[in-house]
Each structure stands twice: as C-alpha cells, then as structure tokens.
Amino acid sequence: MDRIAKRFGLGIPGRVLGRNRGTLVVVIVFLALVEFASLFLPPYLFPDVVAIVRALYTILTTDLSDISITIARFAVALVLAIMVGWSIGLFMGAFRTAVGQFMLPALNIIQAVPALSWILVSVLWISSVEIRIILICFIIGMPFFALNVYEGLRDIDGDLVKAINQFRPTRLQIIRILLIPQSFVYLLLSVRSAASLCLRILVFAEMIGATSGVGERMAHALANFRMDQIFAWTVILIFVGFGVSRISAAAEWWLLSWREEAVVR
Template sequence: MRNKWALALVIVLLLGGVQISSMVLPSFIFPGLDQIWASFVEILSHQLSDIGITLARFTVALSLSLAAGWAIGLAMGAFRKTIGEFFTPAFSIMQAVPALSWVLLAVLWISDVNLRIGFICFFISMPLIAIAVYEGIRNIDPEIVEAVDQFRPTKLQVLRMLLIPQSLVYLLMSVRSVSAFSLRILVFAELIAASTGIGQRMQVAQTNFQLDMIFAWTLVLIIVNFVLVFLIDKTEQRLLRWRGEAVIR
C-alpha cells in the first residue's frame, strides 16, 4: 500500500514539475500537459503500428537472448575449465564494445532492418544473461554440491537435478534488468538504424522540433516498461514463490 502511495506522489510531483516548467518556459521548449496529452492521444489513434513493431522486435530479440544466454551460461557453469574460461573473457570484450559501435556495424553489415535491430539487441543483451546464469551456478552452496556428490551422480544427472534448476532461478531474476535495458537499446537502435518503430518516430519528432511528441513517446515507453515489470513480477511470484524474502527491521 505504501508503494502505491509513493508512486502516486512521484507521478503528481513529476506532472506538477512539467506543468510549472511549461508555464515558465516557451511552449516550443517545454510543452504543457495539454499538448503532451494531445500528442499521446494522436499516437494511440494513428501510430499504434509503430508501437506494435517495436514490441514485436523486442519480444523476438529478448526471447533469443534469453534462450542463447541461458544455454551458454549453463554450459559455462557445467564446464568451467573449458567453456567457462573461454567465454568469460569473450563476454568481457563484448560488454566493453559501446552500443553505438554495435549499431554502426549492424547498419554496415545487415540490410534487413529487423535482422539489424535483432543483431544489435542480441549481442548486447545475451552476454548479460549468460554471465548472470553462470554466476548463479557458481554461487551454489558447496554443502549442497558435496551432498549430491555422495550419490556419485553422472554429469547428466548433476546437470538435470542441480544446475538447470539453479540456473533457471537466476535466469528469471535477471530478466527484469535485462529486459528494461534491452528495450532502451532497441529504441536507440531504431532511432539510428530503422525506418519504423518508436525510435524512428522519436527521431522524426526531434527533427521537426516536436517536443510534445517526444514527451508523448517517452510516456508510451514508461507505460510499456511498467507493464513489462508488472508481468515479470507476476511471473517471478508464481515460479519462485518457494523463495523466502528477508525483511530487515
């Protein structure tokens, strides 16, 4: 209940700040709430297809990143001295590459827009997921590992009964941060490397100096992110309901 009141207070303060700023500054620099709302309604009335395109790209890119990241992270945890030692520095290098570099390379290498956007999101998001899964496997309680070893299981049995369940927990826990980050990267990629989608619409608004439209598209992204977090929370509560939550008084 307190979280809802805090959220409501933050929203009221933000709206109040926007309205006050629009009264102090010219409308072409800081639009008022009425202009932003009119642009928001226009988006919902005439530009829903761009929202659908962005969400479709996001769903495909995130799904592929989750699948590949989970598989590679699981393999890294199961075979630390071979696969783990190879992919750890490889992912460190991939994460050091700026997002803009991935965007520019994709523009030069790939002609299909959807493949281009998928390439960018995949190679930025997948290492984050793989490392999260790998670290989750490394954090398995040593006492549990020793207890399992008492039964002399095969590598396949260890993988099925210990590593896969542990990796799935950390996979679900990493979805929240990775999905929000992937959405931001995808919109940024659309702004530079696509002719459709939310990012491209924001680029057009910026070119035409339509700040009210930029604010409206930002509002759309905020709503999408809230819905995404809500769905992830519900999924975590359902699949990880056996995990306790520590409360510090």
C-alpha cells in the same frame, strides 16, 4: 485512501491505489513541474501538460502500428537473448574448464563494446532492418543473462554439492538435478533489469537504423522540433517498461514461490 474507497464501495480499486500511493505522488509532482516549466519556456522547448496529452492521444489513434512493431522486435530479441544466454551460462557453469575459461573473456569483450558501435556496424553490414534491430538488442542482452547464470552457478552451496556427490551422479544428472534449477532462478531474477536495458537499446537503435518503430518516430519528432511528441512517446515507453517489469515480477512470484524470503527484523 482505502477507507474512502470502501465508503464509496470501490473495494479493489481502493487497495490498488493504496499500494501505488508513491507512484501516484511522483506522477503528480512530475506533471506539476512540467506545467510550471512550460510557463517560462517556449512551447518548442517545453510544452505544457495539455499539449503532451493531445500528442499522446494523436499517437495512440494514428501510430499504434509503430508501437506494435517496437514491442514485437523487443519480444523476439529478449526471448532469443534469454534462451541463448541461459544455455551459454549453463554450459559455462557445468564445464568451467572446457567452456567457461574461453567464453568468460569473450562475453566480457562483447559487453565492453559500446552499444553505438554495434548499431553503426550493423547498419553497414546488415541490410534487413528487422534482423539489424533484433540483433543489436540480442547482442546487448545475451551476455547479461549468460554471466548472471554463470555467477549464480558459481555461488552454489559447497555443502549441497558434496551431498549430491555422495551418490556418485553422472555429469548429466548433476546438470539436470542441480545446475538447471539453480540457473533458472538466477535467470528469472535478471530478466527485469536486463529487459529494461534491452528496451532502451532497441529504441536507440531504431532512431539510427530503422524506418519504423518508436525510436524512428521519436527521431522524426526531434527533426521537426515537436517536443510534445517526444514527451508523449516517452510516456508510452514508460508504460511499456512498467508492463514488462510487472510481467517479470509476476513470473518471478509464480515460478519462484517455493523460495523462502529472508526478512531482517
């Protein structure tokens, strides 16, 4: 594929296609399966590819505000979850006796509560839709970051700790020189998986407790048996998820480029 691109002067697009051959093949196979299934099922159960593309075009030309609202809610909730989760995880690692032994069971209990319970409780307790949706996404993502940072600090090399202790540093110096850089690494490495989880929870929360956003529009499409719109909204969410993943990967590469990658030969 790269040789064909170079022959026709495509250059960079050819290299991009070469790196994404697997994704391209999977998309083509998936579209073929959708088209094949639409031949045997009624349109309200399984629309064809043309109907899905039309619904996607309609959404992109008339419902951009709902997409923007969902992305804005997601960005705010994710940033809050990262900041608060990182701070809690850092303090848990720095003060394991005073903070860690109490916060660890609390975070485990928060994680054990089903997302649906948080959604139903927030609908009854919080009148503001925006605060409700952001809080749900935050409460699901924050423990993930906190626990990942805490476990990362627990895995610090013992020899490195002994070497630093030879200089008799204060607790503040240990936090600044050792714990913050180490926690930052584990924080970045957990963003990609946690972000996708938060996005799914946010859309689910919008379906139940919001009057706008992608989740609310998907609930409206379900109520009207518009399966083509459901597929179209799903495609949009996939692109948003890919975008978040690419941004997270770029941030990891840029901020953690100093780390040597272990390669098994």
